Amino acid sequence: MTATIVRFRNDLRIDDHPALTAALQRNQPVIPAFVWSPDEAGDWASGAAARWWLDRSLRSLAADLQRRGSRLIIRSGDVHKEIAKLVEETTADALHWSRGYEPALLESDQQLETSLTKRGVEAVSYSGRLLFEPDAVRTKQGNPYRVFTPFWKACLNLDPPREPHSAPRKIPAPQDWPASASIDSLGLAPQRDWADQFSQRWQPGEQGANQKLKRFLKQAVADYETGRDRPDDYGTSRMSPHLHFGEISPHKIWYALQTQGSDGSQAYLRELGWREFAYHVLVNFPETPDQPLRSQFENFPWQHNAKALRKWQRGQTGYPIVDAGMRELWATGWMHNRVRMIVASFLTKDLLIDWREGAGWFWDTLVDADLANNTMGWQWTAGSGADAAPYFRIFNPVRQGEKFDPAGDYVRQWVPELKSLPKKWIHNPWDAPADVLADAGVELGEDYPQPIVDHGEARKAALAAYEEIKAT
Known part of the structure; x- marks a missing residue:
């Protein structure tokens, strides 16, 4: 049969x-x-x-x-x-x-x-x-898009995505089943259980995806437009790993959001649009996981600094918001999107380390590691990709922390060495008076590192490097 x-x-x-x-x-x-x-x-x-x-x-x-x-x-x-x-x-x-x-x-x-x-x-x-095939839209000149807004506008002018199919109650089985290996035999799980916090925070699978969507629609979507940038709050969907592994379809999310009618739901649909754009760019520019889309960045004077890279990877840079993000990543396999931008900017612009080093680290440590999204995110921050941030847009890690983690709750969660510092100093402990540090039990250089780079000086060096490639 x-x-x-x-x-x-x-x-x-x-x-x-x-x-x-x-x-x-x-x-x-x-x-x-x-x-x-x-x-x-x-x-x-x-x-x-x-x-x-x-x-x-x-x-x-x-x-x-x-x-x-x-x-x-x-x-x-x-x-x-x-x-x-x-x-x-x-x-x-x-x-x-x-x-x-x-x-x-x-x-x-x-x-x-x-x-x-x-x-x-x-x-x-x-x-x-995907909601739309990567080649479904083109510019008037017949070229792939390099800028998000006109890309997404063109997508929204297409017929709406198809409605979701229903799950079958029964699946007809063959009379005789072929042989099967066990999931254990694939060796996917780590030999050392470095992922102990993963199980506490995640429920992989279709049921977990549906529960995550239900929670997001009930608790966070209404305020998503304003809450999505706050790592100290549960303001994002955390759907990214479920989407990457296809445990829930973007069509199901699309139509669930259509019933909400809030500014937050429209903002989240736009984030789905960025995912579509990432695949549009990847399919049309397949070299981008390894090469900058903007060719002038091939000559960028990246620094090879293994020691600084290691400190960044381990959350030991001396900048609390950066270190909190990198430690969250290591412990949970995930990082808030705003913090992803902050740590990526720090690596590529404060440390002048090649974005591909950061992309590779994210690839190995993120549960939602997705080639299209990861490539776009890193090239966007580095200034070398599609619709990229201007290279001179260099995040100040202290100001970013003060703006998006104003009470310091996120930093205290992931950098417990600083948990007793007042919020005035939580994002810049090196500026705190000696008595404040002593009261908080913090000795810089011992309990928590001094900054590995001066942001002001690093910003000047980054801008000088950019001027160098502009002249070529």
Whole structure:
């Protein structure tokens, strides 16, 4: 008996899954499969934090499938060989999957479609990760967009995104199931449990994604426009890892927000638009994970300072808001978006360290590490990417802390050495009088580091470096 294989990848859900919906419409057994093939992603295989999330998300998906009378078949190895073997073992006549947009996945998908079609197997990919296909809009000149606002305006002038599909109650099973590896055998979870706080803060999987959306709509979306920049408050959705792993579709979020009718919901839709823009840029400029979009930045005089990079990674820069963000990242696999901009500006402009060093660290430590978003965020801050911030926009970490963490609650949470400092000095402890430091139990250089760079001097050096490449 023939069957349809549904290959899961970064679409680990059952609800609103176009490839699964299409497979069910063929009225034959469906074989859900996941192939762990890090080589398929080229240079961008999942980092350690993302692998932790993937391990738990796969377990959630497997349980959801089991409740519907199905299974998740696990394979590991070369994706093309493993899919070919699975097709042969099951006599499947079709493979359905959600389209990939990362450069290596686009190439892999094309090869997979070609090889299966030659064998007489229906090979169809579906749009399951984005609201709009990356090539759906172009400038009047027929070029890809480099600026967000006209890009998003063009998207909103298209037909609205399709409405979400309903999740099936049952999934028809084959008479005989093919062999499957265990999720444990993939080795995704860390050998040392450095991710102990991850489990306390996150619930990977479709159920966790839906609960997170429900909480956001109930508690935070109304004030999102003003609250999203405050790391000391629960003002953001924290949906990014769920979206990256496809545990919830952007279509479901889109239509849930349409029912809100608040300024906050419109502001959040715009953030979804930035995600769409990131993929538009990645697909049309596939070199950007490794190269600056603005070519003059190829000659930027980046500094190679391993010691300073290490201090930044470990949250030991002496700037409390920067250190709080980097420690939050290490402990939880996540960082507030405003703080991501602050720490990225500090690395690229205060320390003059190449944005690719920061992007690589984020890639390995973020549970929501996403090639399109990560690349756009770093190139935006560095001034080298699409719709980038002007290079001379250099965040002052003290002013940013005072503005977005005014009471110092965020810093106190992640930099407990400073928890007893009054808020007047929490973001600039080096300016505090000796008696204030003593009362707070802080000895700079011992309990907490002195600033590794003077921001005022660093700003001058960054602007001089920018003038240098402008002249070339």
